[in-house]
Every structure is written in structure tokens, then in C-alpha cells.
Amino acid sequence: MNKKRKNETILVVDDSPDTLELLHRSIEHMGYKVFSSESAEEAIEILKNEHVDLVITDYHMPFIGGIDVIKHVRENYKNTEVMMITGYASVEGAVEAIKAGAEEYLSKPFTDEELQQAIDRSLEKLAIRVMKSEQSKKSISKQYGIIGESGGMRRVADSIRKASENILPVLISGEAGTGKELVARAIHYESNRSGEPFIHINCRGIPETILEGEIFGYKRRGEESSNGDVKQGFLEMAGEGTVFFDEISETSLSTQVKLLRAFSGEITYVGDNVTRNIKCRIMASTSRDLIYLVRRGLFREDLFFRMNVVNIALPPLRERERDIILISNMFLAEASNEIGRAKVPVLDEKVVHYLLEYSWPGNIRELERLMRDIAHKVEADTIEVSDLPSYMRFNISEESRLNRTLFEVELDHIKDVLSKVEGNKTKAAELLGIDRKTLREKLKKQTQ
Ligand SMILES: Nc1ncnc2c1ncn2[C@@H]1O[C@H](COP(=O)(O)OP(=O)(O)OP(=O)(O)O)[C@@H](O)[C@H]1O
Ligand SMILES: [Mg+2]
Known part of the structure; x- marks a missing residue:
């Protein structure tokens, strides 16, 4: 008992x-x-x-x-x-x-x-x-939409948890689409400052003069007395919240000098000379190798060290094998739900192979787009290799592509055709340009 x-x-x-x-x-x-x-x-x-x-x-x-x-x-x-x-x-x-x-x-x-x-x-x-x-607890990595069970993402989840317990500067690095912004938001919203604003500044594509005014605030010259000509910048507006400098490497060297001061809690409005104090937390992201830029004199070394206190490096998707299928299924389910599909389509085993082999230059953003697209376009319950875009089907790495014998290549092709015609050998033979007997022989050879 x-x-x-x-x-x-x-x-x-x-x-x-x-x-x-x-x-x-x-x-x-x-x-x-x-x-x-x-x-x-x-x-x-x-x-x-x-x-x-x-x-x-x-x-x-x-x-x-x-x-x-x-x-x-x-x-x-x-x-x-x-x-x-x-x-x-x-x-x-x-x-x-x-x-x-x-x-x-x-x-x-x-x-x-x-x-x-x-x-x-x-x-x-x-x-x-x-x-x-x-x-x-484990699925903290799932909070705020972050999915990941791979070792790399578990470490990222730990870093998010730790970073959310303090207000140190954070530098998040990773290729395009790896989730840098998502991580920055997760840290902010996990922290006890989550009620304060999270302000996202895209440093790419905003002209320097406008960017500085937006970041630090400005005072119009020549009209010192009028309050109406003073505008707060994001660093001040954020209060005790977070200001996230997305693609920090895109700021000019002169903006970088001013940012360095901001890390000490001080700013001066553009066109003004009064020092003001700020209380926000600063985070930054980069998809470029900052150390390389520092060496070439394109990024200030002092700023790099000032902001690289907590460093979170997001692994590219191709290095998160365990996550690729997990994330694919999540996006498939999400998209199916949005469009009211009764059944979430499943990935054929072969498709899984292709997804794992692909290099994912656009990382999770690319995977998200692909799965949404598939959920919209493919009506069948199973997603087949033929549903994948052609650039993916031919992206199998050189090595594994060349490492196959002629027999294996032939057999793969036969199987593809057979699956396309749902196992109908007469149709398959017709498509393959051989007779049924030859087809039977070739398939028999496979089992020998
Ligand atoms: N681990 C993840 N789980 C689920 N969704 C994710 C994950 N990582 C990223 N995403 C999604 O992928 C997309 C890209 O993420 P995000 O914008 O944070 O990446 P990024 O690194 O800032 O990209 P970029 O460099 O292109 O700005 C977003 O839609 C985000 O929600
Ligand atoms: Mg981004």
C-alpha cells in the first residue's frame, strides 16, 4: 500500500x-x-x-x-x-x-x-x-511572445530575468530579425518599471539633426525667454522608463559623444547650455559588429564600454535548431487562428528537414512571414516540400547536396513524384518517363 x-x-x-x-x-x-x-x-x-x-x-x-x-x-x-x-x-x-x-x-x-x-x-x-x-517558469522564454527551448535561448531567457532586476545599461546584439527589440521590451516589461514608458528610437534613417533634437530635446535659439520653444527629448520624457536605441551603430560620432554623457544621467538640449538630469534606463541594439567598428574608428570606444554592461547576444535562427519547428508551429497556429482555419496544418517530415537546413538570413522575421504565407495559401492539412518557395528547396547546403550518390538522388526524385501523385504508380511512371516495371525495379532496389 x-x-x-x-x-x-x-x-x-x-x-x-x-x-x-x-x-x-x-x-x-x-x-x-x-x-x-x-x-x-x-x-x-x-x-x-x-x-x-x-x-x-x-x-x-x-x-x-x-x-x-x-x-x-x-x-x-x-x-x-x-x-x-x-x-x-x-x-x-x-x-x-x-x-x-x-x-x-x-x-x-x-x-x-x-x-x-x-x-x-x-x-x-x-x-x-x-x-x-x-x-x-520555464516558459518565461515564452512570455512577451518569446519562444525558445534551445540552449542559446534559455541563456537569453536567464539574461532577461537578471537584467529585469536591475537598471544597468543593456546592449543586445544579433542579426536582423533575431528578436532584439522583443528582448528589450521583455526586459522592460518584466522589471518593476514596467508601468513607465518604453521608448523605441530607430537610429537608422533619421537625419542627425532631427535625431538629436528628438533624443535630447531642443531649445530654439534666440528666443530664450519663451517656454513654448523648448521641447523635451525622449530621454527626459521616458521618466524612469526605458529608452531603446535601435541600431546604435548608425548614430554619428558627434551624437555618440552626447550619448556618452546621457549614460552618466546628464543631457543638454540642442541649442541650450543648461545641464539636465535624466533617470531613464538605456538599452541599445546592434546588428553590426561594434568591436570591428570601434577598431576602424567608426564607433566610439568609450561609448561601447559604457553601454556594454549587460550584453545579450541573440543567436541566429540557424543555430537554434530546436526552436525552428517550435516557432514555425506557433506562427502556423497563430495565422490559422486569425483566418479562422479549422485545423492548424502540420509540417511534413521532409519539410522539417528543409527548414532545418535553410540558412534563414532574415531569421525569425523571415520564418514568421513564410509560415503566415503558407497558412494562408496552402489549403491541405499537411504542408509538403512543394509548398516551400523554390529558393528554399535548392538551399540545401552544398555539402549535403554533393554527398549523395546518383542512386539516392534518383530515389528521392521518385519518392517526390510518388508523393505528388499519392502513390499512384502508373501516374508516377508516366511522369518519370519510365514504364511501371522499371519503376517497380527501382523501388525494389531501395529495399535491398
Ligand atoms: N523567439 C521568438 N519567438 C517568437 N517570435 C519572435 C522571436 N524572436 C523574434 N520574434 C518575432 O520576429 C519578429 C522580429 O523580431 P524583432 O523585431 O524583435 O527583431 P530585431 O532583431 O529587432 O530585428 P531587426 O534587426 O530586423 O530590427 C517580430 O515579429 C518578433 O515578434
Ligand atoms: Mg529591430
């Missing part, structure tokens, strides 16, 4: 010393570690200091009753289960207990066996609860 799982700790709460002692002995005998307390107050103290897996509490107790014990546990200890013992078969007590969050209740009198069974059921529920909460 007794299960192997006996590492759990059980806390028993009952105001009757005799019952308490009896329960304590029975449960200890079953092999669990037991704490017992004669009152809810004492139980609350024990819970503060000890890890308890299951609380078994009496219903009727003076001052604080069993229901309050249940509520206290549910509100404060996610990974602790509660069971209620009712003095008599009281339906109300049981209903109340379940409502308050107890998973099990037991009416007195009960046998040791009934007690053991109830404990088993409670601990099983606990195991499921813990597993679910572990999963949701």
Missing part, C-alpha cells in the same frame, strides 16, 4: 491533543516527516520556517478555524497542498473547505488506510501543481 514517495513533509493541525498525537503517529508510521500544531497560529509560524508539502487541518478550532488555515496556505504557498478533516460528516464543512482551496477532505472517523489514500491523492495533485508551475 505504501508508495515509495516518502520524502514529503506533512503538517497536522488539530486542537485536540489526543487526535493530534494519533494522527502524528499514524502519519509518521507511514514514513513521512511530520510537524504537528495545536492551533492555526502555531501552524502559520511553522509554515514560515519549514517547507511543508501537505497541511492536514481540523475544521473546528477555537479562534482561527480550519477554513482560514486553508485560505492562508492557498494565498501564500503555491507548492503546498491542503486537506481538511471534519469532525462529523458535515457537508457544509466539506463544501466550504473545497471552496477555500482544499483538494481533499476526510470525515472522522477514518481508518489509516483511508488517511493514506487521501494523502496519496493530495500529494499527487501537488506533484501536478508543481510540474505545472515549473513549466510556467
Whole structure:
């Protein structure tokens, strides 16, 4: 009867010393570690200091009753289960207990066996609860739309968590479409400054003069007295929020000097000479190799070191093999849902092979576009190789392409044709320009 799982700790709460002692002995005998307390107050103290897996509490107790014990546990200890013992078969007590969050209740009198069974059921529920909460912890990488189970993305998820606990500058590097902006937002919205603004500044494509005014603020020359001619910049507007400089390498060297000061919390409006203090957090992204640019004198070394305090390097998608299919399915499901497709299409095994072999120069953005496009265009429930764009089908790496014998190439082609005609050998032979007998022979050879 007794299960192997006996590492759990059980806390028993009952105001009757005799019952308490009896329960304590029975449960200890079953092999669990037991704490017992004669009152809810004492139980609350024990819970503060000890890890308890299951609380078994009496219903009727003076001052604080069993229901309050249940509520206290549910509100404060996610990974602790509660069971209620009712003095008599009281339906109300049981209903109340379940409502308050107890998973099990037991009416007195009960046998040791009934007690053991109830404990088993409670601990099983606990195991499921813990597993679910572990999963949701793991899927922090899924929060804010970030998906990734690959080692690289797990490290990124850890970095996001750590970075969200402080306000140090963050530099996020990675190829186009790897999710740099997504990560910056995740850090901001995970942090306790999430209620403050997140301001995104695209440093590419904004002329320097306009960009500086936008970043630092400006004061129109010659009209010093008028307030109407002063405009706050993003660094000030962000308050205690985040300003994210996307593609920081695209700023001019003179803007970089001013940015360096901003990292010390000081700015001056364009056209002004008053020093102002800012409180925001600064993050930046780059898809270019900043060290290379520093060496060539195209990016200020001092600024690079000032902002490269927390560095998050996003791996290109081709290095996140485990994530490619995960993300593909997510986008397929999302797009199918949006257009009201009854069934989310599945990827044929061969398609998976092509997706893993492809180099993904546009990374996740490219994968997202492709999957959305497929969900719209392909009506069948299975996505076949022929549904992939031709540049992908011929992108199989040189090495694996040349490493095949003529026989393998021929066989692959035969299989492709066969799958296109749904296994109809007559049609396949016709398309292949051979007769059925030759086709049969070739297929037979494959199994030899
Ligand atoms: N791990 C991921 N899981 C799910 N979606 C992602 C993930 N990474 C990126 N995306 C999605 O891919 C697209 C590109 O992401 P994002 O704009 O953050 O990339 P980026 O590195 O800033 O790209 P660019 O350099 O082109 O500006 C977005 O739609 C984003 O939601
Ligand atoms: Mg971006």
C-alpha cells in the first residue's frame, strides 16, 4: 500500500491533543516527516520556517478555524497542498473547505488506510501543481511572445530575468530579425518599471539633426525667454522608463559623444547650455559588429564600454535548431487562428528537414512571414516540400547536396513524384518517363 514517495513533509493541525498525537503517529508510521500544531497560529509560524508539502487541518478550532488555515496556505504557498478533516460528516464543512482551496477532505472517523489514500491523492495533485508551475517558469522564454527551448535561448531567457532586476545599461546584439527589440521590451516589461514608458528610437534613417533634437530635446535659439520653444527629448520624457536605441551603430560620432554623457544621467538640449538630469534606463541594439567598428574608428570606444554592461547576444535562427519547428508551429497556429482555419496544418517530415537546413538570413522575421504565407495559401492539412518557395528547396547546403550518390538522388526524385501523385504508380511512371516495371525495379532496389 505504501508508495515509495516518502520524502514529503506533512503538517497536522488539530486542537485536540489526543487526535493530534494519533494522527502524528499514524502519519509518521507511514514514513513521512511530520510537524504537528495545536492551533492555526502555531501552524502559520511553522509554515514560515519549514517547507511543508501537505497541511492536514481540523475544521473546528477555537479562534482561527480550519477554513482560514486553508485560505492562508492557498494565498501564500503555491507548492503546498491542503486537506481538511471534519469532525462529523458535515457537508457544509466539506463544501466550504473545497471552496477555500482544499483538494481533499476526510470525515472522522477514518481508518489509516483511508488517511493514506487521501494523502496519496493530495500529494499527487501537488506533484501536478508543481510540474505545472515549473513549466510556467520555464516558459518565461515564452512570455512577451518569446519562444525558445534551445540552449542559446534559455541563456537569453536567464539574461532577461537578471537584467529585469536591475537598471544597468543593456546592449543586445544579433542579426536582423533575431528578436532584439522583443528582448528589450521583455526586459522592460518584466522589471518593476514596467508601468513607465518604453521608448523605441530607430537610429537608422533619421537625419542627425532631427535625431538629436528628438533624443535630447531642443531649445530654439534666440528666443530664450519663451517656454513654448523648448521641447523635451525622449530621454527626459521616458521618466524612469526605458529608452531603446535601435541600431546604435548608425548614430554619428558627434551624437555618440552626447550619448556618452546621457549614460552618466546628464543631457543638454540642442541649442541650450543648461545641464539636465535624466533617470531613464538605456538599452541599445546592434546588428553590426561594434568591436570591428570601434577598431576602424567608426564607433566610439568609450561609448561601447559604457553601454556594454549587460550584453545579450541573440543567436541566429540557424543555430537554434530546436526552436525552428517550435516557432514555425506557433506562427502556423497563430495565422490559422486569425483566418479562422479549422485545423492548424502540420509540417511534413521532409519539410522539417528543409527548414532545418535553410540558412534563414532574415531569421525569425523571415520564418514568421513564410509560415503566415503558407497558412494562408496552402489549403491541405499537411504542408509538403512543394509548398516551400523554390529558393528554399535548392538551399540545401552544398555539402549535403554533393554527398549523395546518383542512386539516392534518383530515389528521392521518385519518392517526390510518388508523393505528388499519392502513390499512384502508373501516374508516377508516366511522369518519370519510365514504364511501371522499371519503376517497380527501382523501388525494389531501395529495399535491398
Ligand atoms: N523567439 C521568438 N519567438 C517568437 N517570435 C519572435 C522571436 N524572436 C523574434 N520574434 C518575432 O520576429 C519578429 C522580429 O523580431 P524583432 O523585431 O524583435 O527583431 P530585431 O532583431 O529587432 O530585428 P531587426 O534587426 O530586423 O530590427 C517580430 O515579429 C518578433 O515578434
Ligand atoms: Mg529591430
